[in-house]
Amino acid sequence: MASLLERAAVVMPKVQGHYFNLEVERAQGCWLYDYAGRPYLDFAAGIAVASTGHCHPRVVQAICDQSQKLIHTCSAIAYSESHVALMEKLAQLCPGDLQHSFILQSGTEVIEAALKCATAVTQRTGLVCFEGAFHGRTLGATSVTFSKAKFRDPYQAWLIPQVMCLPFPQAGQAWDAAGFKKTFHQKVAHQPVAAIIAEPVLGESGYIFPPQGFLRCLRELATETGALLILDEIQSGCGRTGLWFACQAEGVVPDLLALAKGLGSGVTIGALVGRPAIMDLWPVSTHGGTYPGNPVNCAAALATLQVIEDEKLVDNARLRGEQLLVGLQKICQGLGGIKDIRGRGLMLAIECDGAERAKRVRMAAFERQLIMVGAGTHDQTLRIMPPLVVKAEEVTQALQILSEVLPSCCT
Numbered sequence: 001m002a003s004l005l006e007r008a009a010v011v012m013p014k015v016q017g018h019y020f021n022l023e024v025e026r027a028q029g030c031w032l033y034d035y036a037g038r039p040y041l042d043f044a045a046g047i048a049v050a051s052t053g054h055c056h057p058r059v060v061q062a063i064c065d066q067s068q069k070l071i072h073t074c075s076a077i078a079y080s081e082s083h084v085a086l087m088e089k090l091a092q093l094c095p096g097d098l099q100h101s102f103i104l105q106s107g108t109e110v111i112e113a114a115l116k117c118a119t120a121v122t123q124r125t126g127l128v129c130f131e132g133a134f135h136g137r138t139l140g141a142t143s144v145t146f147s148k149a150k151f152r153d154p155y156q157a158w159l160i161p162q163v164m165c166l167p168f169p170q171a172g173q174a175w176d177a178a179g180f181k182k183t184f185h186q187k188v189a190h191q192p193v194a195a196i197i198a199e200p201v202l203g204e205s206g207y208i209f210p211p212q213g214f215l216r217c218l219r220e221l222a223t224e225t226g227a228l229l230i231l232d233e234i235q236s237g238c239g240r241t242g243l244w245f246a247c248q249a250e251g252v253v254p255d256l257l258a259l260a261k262g263l264g265s266g267v268t269i270g271a272l273v274g275r276p277a278i279m280d281l282w283p284v285s286t287h288g289g290t291y292p293g294n295p296v297n298c299a300a301a302l303a304t305l306q307v308i309e310d311e312k313l314v315d316n317a318r319l320r321g322e323q324l325l326v327g328l329q330k331i332c333q334g335l336g337g338i339k340d341i342r343g344r345g346l347m348l349a350i351e352c353d354g355a356e357r358a359k360r361v362r363m364a365a366f367e368r369q370l371i372m373v374g375a376g377t378h379d380q381t382l383r384i385m386p387p388l389v390v391k392a393e394e395v396t397q398a399l400q401i402l403s404e405v406l407p408s409c410c411t
């Protein structure tokens, strides 16, 4: 019988990229299993999605229960319990006065909604974003994405023209808020800004954390200029950095917070969470869709947030992250070809001296059944983002594999 790979080659478009030729039959916790029953330790979590691990029993139960009662109504037609309960839960968990949520289906859709909300509410068109940023694949989100040229180049003619892209400062490198503010004002002088959009941690660019004070500086600039501050926590949110939201490290509350990925443990969901004073100015029915607030996806997301809370997974992300970081630093001490080990919580990165070495490490780890994926403008970085349920012994197992793989790839 033909393999999945062979069958897909006939029907799947080439635009869909692949890190590995892996055929997965099932998954549980931090483990994927192929058709031969071989286990793979999943330190990619479906790109920071499987926050409660694969197929957490409470998430599975919530999906089963909800899908036996109600799968879809369209929230323009009827209210449903899991949709309202999810918005209530987000209002309870999100910082400051982020009390209203527009529940959507994916990260890019949330960013699209955030940009539309910003222009509708401020009646301005300028957008400020950052070098290295990744915000998604739709045309609005692509317009503010600068992590890799290939994401923009084929679509350049269709992208939003009023976008100003500023350098993203990196923690540990020289940066001062006054200088940054001056650059900002020079760059945007000719254009009223609707929104400043930023990731609190660059994801696709390889887990680059900004210096302390950067998010506060963005908050001040947005308030001074009347622009909205949109923080994209699609990758960094829902506990991944060892805080519920990465912006809490600086006590910064954005006007709009974008969530997706880990919010749903794998169902297609995203949330645009906003301050009521702003969301209330977004004219009725100027945005919407068929599926916002889908009851099954909302039930899965609600169960996800409850599991993260009940199993203290935010604390676990911090503790297991420390274990991983210390272990990685020990392994990489003195190894040529490794430029940096960094991160916070379960958002960790190994930066190599180039794409070739990063790929060699990734494939050697895969051969030993450890899954990590790449990142970085030049594909030079490996991202480590296991499910938030990862256990100490699973971290030890991954470190054991890496202690063999990294030296063998760095000679």
Ligand SMILES: Cc1ncc(COP(=O)(O)O)c(C=O)c1O
Pocket (backbone or CB within 6 Å): 047, 106, 107, 108, 109, 111, 134, 135, 136, 137, 199, 203, 204, 232, 233, 234, 235, 236, 260, 261
């Ligand atoms: C920070 C960030 N924003 C937006 C997106 C787009 O999300 P999605 O792939 O769900 O559309 C991603 C996806 O990787 C992301 O990491």
